[in-house]
Amino acid sequence: MGAINLGDKFAKFSDHWSPKIIAQLNRLHIKAVKLKGEFVWHTHADTDEMFLVHSGVLTIRFRDRDEIVRAGELYVVPRGVEHMTYAAEECELLLIEPAGTVNTGDAGGDKTALNETWI
Amino acid sequence: MGAINLGDKFAKFSDHWSPKIIAQLNRLHIKAVKLKGEFVWHTHADTDEMFLVHSGVLTIRFRDRDEIVRAGELYVVPRGVEHMTYAAEECELLLIEPAGTVNTGDAGGDKTALNETWI
Numbered sequence: 001m002g003a004i005n006l007g008d009k010f011a012k013f014s015d016h017w018s019p020k021i022i023a024q025l026n027r028l029h030i031k032a033v034k035l036k037g038e039f040v041w042h043t044h045a046d047t048d049e050m051f052l053v054h055s056g057v058l059t060i061r062f063r064d065r066d067e068i069v070r071a072g073e074l075y076v077v078p079r080g081v082e083h084m085t086y087a088a089e090e091c092e093l094l095l096i097e098p099a100g101t102v103n104t105g106d107a108g109g110d111k112t113a114l115n116e117t118w119i
Numbered sequence: 120m121g122a123i124n125l126g127d128k129f130a131k132f133s134d135h136w137s138p139k140i141i142a143q144l145n146r147l148h149i150k151a152v153k154l155k156g157e158f159v160w161h162t163h164a165d166t167d168e169m170f171l172v173h174s175g176v177l178t179i180r181f182r183d184r185d186e187i188v189r190a191g192e193l194y195v196v197p198r199g200v201e202h203m204t205y206a207a208e209e210c211e212l213l214l215i216e217p218a219g220t221v222n223t224g225d226a227g228g229d230k231t232a233l234n235e236t237w238i
Contacts, residue, residue: 003192023195025169025215028147030193050144073122074149076142096144096215 006032006054010092012119017111019095019103020119031095031116035087042105043082049097050076056091060084069093125151125173129211131238136230138214138222139238150214150235154206161224162201168216169195175210179203188212 009022009032017039019031035058051058051069058069060077061084069075077083104112128141128151136158138150154177170177170188177188179196180203188194196202223231 002186003188003194005189005192007191023169023193025147025167025195026198026217028144030169048144050142050149067121069122070124072126073124074142075122076144079145098145 009119010054018113019116021116022119027098028096029099033095034090034092035085036090039085040104040107040109040111041082041084042107043080044101044105045080047098047101048076048079049095050074052094054092054094056087056089058091058093059086061086128238129173137232138235140235141238146217147215148218152214153209153211154204155209158204159223159226159228159230160201160203161226162199163220163224164199166217166220167195167198168214169193171213173211173213175206175208177210177212178205180205
């Protein structure tokens with residue numbers, strides 16, 4: 001298997017809020033996802049979650065503040081901390097988290113991504 | 120803690136083959152490292168190792184082939200697979216691997232990075 005080109009992976013899909021698995025590191029999945037608009041407030045009780053922005057601007061809302069993450073920046077949301085992602089314009093990012101992590105955490109709802117697939 | 124800007128982190132050091140920890144995700148460390156020249160053949164028996172190239176060109180040599188990883192590309196070396204990194208010109212990359220992973224794996228020697236520090 002050769003190198004995985006992030007631009008090539010992001011070119012393969014256009015839907016929002018639907019993470020695609022592009023690599024595995026031990027028990028973690030590396031996922032490519034495109035965001036636009038507002039997600040749901042949720043918490044991952046058992047895992048930290050890493051966001052690495054590839055293009056655009058990501059806002060991670062916490063109950064007490066917003067954090068801005070731009071292309072070439074990363075942010076780790078600690079386990080147990082409620083958060084919500086938001087992007088005014090389309091934002092492409094990598095998510096790194098344990099395989100099986102559900103995007104909506106404890107919240108559920110219609111933005112829950114079922115059957116995440118490899119691309 | 121705000122977003123972690125990769126360019127800012129790489130601007131903080133200039134030594135080669137000396138990974139600096141920039142973030143933690145569960146039991147993993149995210150490390151920034153600059154390479155130039157040839158590393159040593161080694162194996163990590165217990166963990167995969169992920170390389171995400173930030174600038175330059177990384178060659179990962181295996182016993183049967185070379186893999187080329189450019190800026191914006193990633194590569195996961197599976198556990199137990201002997202490899203050696205090489206960069207003709209300086210290459211900046213992120214390493215993602217469990218905290219405590221030794222850069223030279225089973226090989227040891229004078230390129231072993233002791234006391235990896237946070238920047």
